[in-house]
Amino acid sequence: MDRDMYGQPRESSHVQQEAKPGVIGSVFRAVTGTLEHAKDAVVGKSHDDSDAARERSEYTTLKAKETTDAAGEKLDEYKEAAAQSAKEE
Secondary structure (H helix, E strand, O other), rough: OOOOOOOOOEEEEOHHHHHOOOOOHHHHHHHHHHHHHHHHHHHHHHHHHHHHHHHHHHHHHHHHHHHHHHHHHHHHHHHHHHHHHHHHO
C-alpha cells in the first residue's frame, strides 16, 4: 500500500477521481446554471421578484408616512398641552 508524506495510507486513485469533477463535470455545471437562469427569465421569476420588491417598497413607504403623521399629531398634542400649561401658570 502506498503512503503519503505523513506515513498515512493513500486513497486509491479511483476514489480521488470521483471526488474531482474534471472538465466535463465543470462544463456540465456551467451549462446547467446557465439553463436555470434562462428558464427563470422565460418563466418570469425575475419579474415576480421585482413585483415583490416593489410591493415591499410601497408598504415601507406607507408605514413611514403613517409613522411620520402619527409623530406629527403627537407633537401637536404636546405643543397644545405645553401652551395650556403655560397659560395656567
